[in-house]
Amino acid sequence: MLLQIHFEVKDENAKAFEQMYKDVYIPAMQVQQGYIASRLLKVFPPAEGESASTVYNYQMNLVFDTEENRLKWVDSDEHQVAFPKAQALAESFTAEKFDVVGEDG
Numbered sequence: 001m002l003l004q005i006h007f008e009v010k011d012e013n014a015k016a017f018e019q020m021y022k023d024v025y026i027p028a029m030q031v032q033q034g035y036i037a038s039r040l041l042k043v044f045p046p047a048e049g050e051s052a053s054t055v056y057n058y059q060m061n062l063v064f065d066t067e068e069n070r071l072k073w074v075d076s077d078e079h080q081v082a083f084p085k086a087q088a089l090a091e092s093f094t095a096e097k098f099d100v101v102g103e104d105g
Helices: 011-030 067-075 077-089
Strands: 002-008 035-042 058-064 092-098
Touching: 011 035, 011 058, 011 077, 058 067, 067 077
Parallel strands: none
Antiparallel strands: 002 058, 002 092, 035 058
């Protein structure tokens, strides 16, 4: 399963948010049952003359083998530390869950 979390992060918090992902989120997830991978993505700035398509400028993709194991992550002590750190650096967030129904590798 894939969880996409979209974050609105102000420019002055961007470096701290990226460092938090590296220093806090990755180690916290790597010890979780069923954890497969994660990515932190940053939206390209709009080209000249274009406007931003969303207020969410970061996307965190978390991949677990099952929804049940993702829920174990949510209930874990590590999540209780990691997610509030992400929230503290973001103005807002939203999330969507997906079943992975195809991939190339």
